[in-house]
Amino acid sequence: KAGVTQTPRYLIKTRGQQVTLSCSPISGHRSVSWYQQTPGQGLQFLFEYFSETQRNKGNFPGRFSGRQFSNSRSEMNVSTLELGDSALYLCASSLAPRGGSYEQYFGPGTRLTVT
C-alpha cells in the first residue's frame, strides 16, 4: 500500500506570492492533518480535515487555508507569503473517524523556501 505522498517536495517562492501544497493520503484514510515544522517553533498544527470538512484549525493567520476533496486528497494554500513561512510542511493521514489511538502516517513533507 502506498504511503502518504506530498507534492511538490521542494518549492522556492518569493515574498508576496501564493503557494498550494498537495497531500494524497493512504488509500482508505479519510482524515488528513497538516503541520508546519520550523527550527524555532517546532511542529505546529495547521488544520485537520475529515470527509471534506475542516474539524480543527491551529493558531495560524487567515493566509493559511486548506481543503479536502471527495477522494480525501487535501491541499493547503498560503497566500501573500512571508519569509517566516519558510518551513517543512507535513501532512499526515489516519483511518480514525473520531480520534482514538489510531496511528497517523506522515508524508515526506514539502520544503518551502520563501525569498
Place this chain on the structure above:
Amino acid sequence: AQTVTQSQPEMSVQEAETVTLSCTYDTSESDYYLFWYKQPPSRQMILVIRQEAYKQQNATENRFSVNFQKAAKSFSLKISDSQLGDAAMYFCAYRSGGGSEKLVFGKGTKLTVNP
C-alpha cells in the same frame, strides 16, 4: 491548552547501551493519548510507540518502552540495545481523546548513537 515539554534538546548513547528520553505534559483532560515519533534525518516521521492514558500498563514495542506516570504527567521513552539506526529526532506528542486528530508536539530530542 495542552503543552508538551522535552527538556533534553540532545542526547547521545553508545551502541548497544540504553538511553531514556524525557517528556512531560500538561493537561486537564482525563482522556488522551501519548505518542513518541521518530524523525530520521531527511526521512519521514514514523510512530515509535503509543500509550492510552486509561491504560495503567506501560506500552512496549520490541526495544522501545515507555514509563508512563499519569499523576506526574510524565511519559519517558527507553531505548534498549541502541542501534545506529536509532539516531534521529524524537518527538513526544499528545492527542486529546475527544475525537480530533490534532497532535501537540514537544520540541524534540536529537539522539546520537555512537559506534
